[in-house]
Amino acid sequence: xxxxxxxxxxxxxxxxxxxxxxxxxxxxxxxxxxxxxxxxxxxxxxxxxxxxxxxxxxxxxxxxxxxxxxxxxxxxxxxxxxxxxxxxxxxxxxxxxxxxxxx
Numbered sequence: 001x002x003x004x005x006x007x008x009x010x011x012x013x014x015x016x017x018x019x020x021x022x023x024x025x026x027x028x029x030x031x032x033x034x035x036x037x038x039x040x041x042x043x044x045x046x047x048x049x050x051x052x053x054x055x056x057x058x059x060x061x062x063x064x065x066x067x068x069x070x071x072x073x074x075x076x077x078x079x080x081x082x083x084x085x086x087x088x089x090x091x092x093x094x095x096x097x098x099x100x101x102x103x
Contacts, residue, residue, distance in 0.1 A: 002027055006092045013090030022089040024080045029096025030058060032067035063098035 005025055013023040030036065037051070040058070044051040059066055076095045079085055094100050 002092075009092060010090045017089055022080075022085070024085070024088060024090070025092045026073070026076055026080070027092050027094045027096070027100070028068070028073055029094070029099045030062065030067045031073050031095070032069060036067065061099060062096070066097065068095060068097055 006027075009023055009025040016023055040051040040054045043054045047054070055067070073095050076093050080088065080093060
């Protein structure tokens with residue numbers, strides 16, 4: 001699905017750029033939200049381990065070694081919505097702590 005969203009982002013950015021409309025996307029990794037905490041708790045119950053153990057396993061492949069925060073994700077969105085990104089269009093900004101090996 002990410003490839004389809006990236007392709008749509010690129011296509012729309014080319015079609016809408018002449019009208020001054022920027023089109024970018026955010027591709028989140030493991031962002032530590034209430035939903036992630038809930039999923040970790042459910043996985044922990046199924047496996048008879050602690051939620052902390054599930055979270056540690058889930059973050060083991062993230063080069064930064066942790067989940068992202070909602071504030072970090074919001075910061076990326078704010079950048080794309082700011083004047084600092086006025087010449088950025090057709091891009092997917094991956095906010096995943098370096099987890100994705102390619103895009």
